[in-house]
Amino acid sequence: MHFNFPRTLGQEDAKKRLSAALASGRFPHALLVHGEPGLGQLALLLDLAQILSCEDTATKPCGTCFPCRAFDASALETLHHLIPIVKNDRNSGSDDDEEAGPESGQIDELNESISLWHRHPYGYHVSEKAMVRTSQARELLGRLRFAENEGRVRVVVLPWLESLNDNSATILLKTLEEPPANVYFLIASDHRSGLMQTLLSRCLHLGLSPLSASDFRVAAETLSQRAQKPFAARLLPFAEGSPGLYVELLENDGEELLEEALRFLSATSDWRVFADYAAETSPGAEGMERTTRLLLFLLRMVRAYQLLKATTPANAGTRIDTAEALEQAGWDDSLAAYLGAIDAVADLQAFAAFLESAHRAVREYSKPSIALVGLFLEYEGKANRSVPA
Numbered sequence: 001m002h003f004n005f006p007r008t009l010g011q012e013d014a015k016k017r018l019s020a021a022l023a024s025g026r027f028p029h030a031l032l033v034h035g036e037p038g039l040g041q042l043a044l045l046l047d048l049a050q051i052l053s054c055e056d057t058a059t060k061p062c063g064t065c066f067p068c069r070a071f072d073a074s075a076l077e078t079l080h081h082l083i084p085i086v087k088n089d090r091n092s093g094s095d096d097d098e099e100a101g102p103e104s105g106q107i108d109e110l111n112e113s114i115s116l117w118h119r120h121p122y123g124y125h126v127s128e129k130a131m132v133r134t135s136q137a138r139e140l141l142g143r144l145r146f147a148e149n150e151g152r153v154r155v156v157v158l159p160w161l162e163s164l165n166d167n168s169a170t171i172l173l174k175t176l177e178e179p180p181a182n183v184y185f186l187i188a189s190d191h192r193s194g195l196m197q198t199l200l201s202r203c204l205h206l207g208l209s210p211l212s213a214s215d216f217r218v219a220a221e222t223l224s225q226r227a228q229k230p231f232a233a234r235l236l237p238f239a240e241g242s243p244g245l246y247v248e249l250l251e252n253d254g255e256e257l258l259e260e261a262l263r264f265l266s267a268t269s270d271w272r273v274f275a276d277y278a279a280e281t282s283p284g285a286e287g288m289e290r291t292t293r294l295l296l297f298l299l300r301m302v303r304a305y306q307l308l309k310a311t312t313p314a315n316a317g318t319r320i321d322t323a324e325a326l327e328q329a330g331w332d333d334s335l336a337a338y339l340g341a342i343d344a345v346a347d348l349q350a351f352a353a354f355l356e357s358a359h360r361a362v363r364e365y366s367k368p369s370i371a372l373v374g375l376f377l378e379y380e381g382k383a384n385r386s387v388p389a
């Protein structure tokens with residue numbers, strides 16, 4: 001028996017382990033695939049769902065049996081999606097309306113979300129505000145129990161375990177404690193630590209790692225083609241081996257962020273420039289979104305720079321010749337100017353700490369621009385102290 005994972009890029013170790021479990025006939029009835037967002041959890045869930053549903057006896061998925069064709073047409077009745085939806089404002093009075101099923105607008109949202117996931121598993125995101133309602137979990141459980149004696153394999157996919165509210169998590173837990181026959185639960189998660197321990201203990205865990213440099217390049221090329229965009233070699237070092245992150249940068253504003261980061265780094269010698277920046281971009285949610293993205297991108301630049309430095313042993317401890325190091329690392333040499341600007345930061349540790357607190361401040365404070373300027377002054381003070389005059 002041979003198993004294919006047509007949607008999942010890289011992750012050869014995970015595929016090997018899963019193939020062995022599938023071949024042994026002891027595939028877990030609840031699998032939790034976890035890792036940083038964008039590593040391929042959502043592609044892997046779909047591949048596994050199709051493999052488990054396929055009826056071919058030599059190669060799964062075969063692409064031609066009835067379940068495979070239904071799967072490809074997003075019409076497989078034995079595949080159930082537990083998709084988080086953004087709650088309707090009209091229901092905001094009660095935290096979780098147990099009786100009401102999804103309203104028509106939400107059914108559209110569900111269908112659209114499912115379709116996007118299937119078409120574009122690396123570009124699919126669940127909003128942080130979305131959740132799986134109690135009624136959805138209850139209805140699904142009812143359907144699973146109802147068709148229990150038909151003997152057909154059924155698969156439940158849940159793209160983001162964190163989106164279960166307390167009630168739906170309890171329902172899922174009870175279901176996993178006494179699982180219906182022939183049902184597989186395939187679940188993805190990116191922040192396991194905050195989750196219900198009893199629920200986690202019912203699942204077999206499979207962790208995904210960032211892709212190796214060569215796998216990642218191949219994945220990025222494939223995803224660029226699928227997105228019908230030119231391959232962006234300059235963005236690779238900042239996507240940290242995560243195909244989903246690469247797609248996100250490629251499809252949004254990766255190149256612009258790179259330029260903006262350079263402007264920002266050139267300006268950090270004078271905190272007033274930063275204050276102006278914060279004042280300019282702060283009004284409204286859109287400006288803050290932009291600032292958040294820039295801060296995150298700068299953090300990734302710092303990490304890329306540190307990685308470059310660590311993998312260029314001849315230069316350890318001293319300033320690095322960025323162009324030469326880039327060439328050795330196989331990264332685009334036009335990044336020399338950008339990573340060179342990081343090279344010029346006096347106290348990189350203090351700068352990284354500043355970026356992290358600033359990123360938090362932008363998300364959590366009601367007046368983030370004031371908090372940002374305060375944080376920046378604090379950073380400047382530290383950086384100045386640590387540099388010999």
Ligand SMILES: [Zn+2]
Nearest residue numbers: 054062065068
């Ligand atoms: Zn098949």
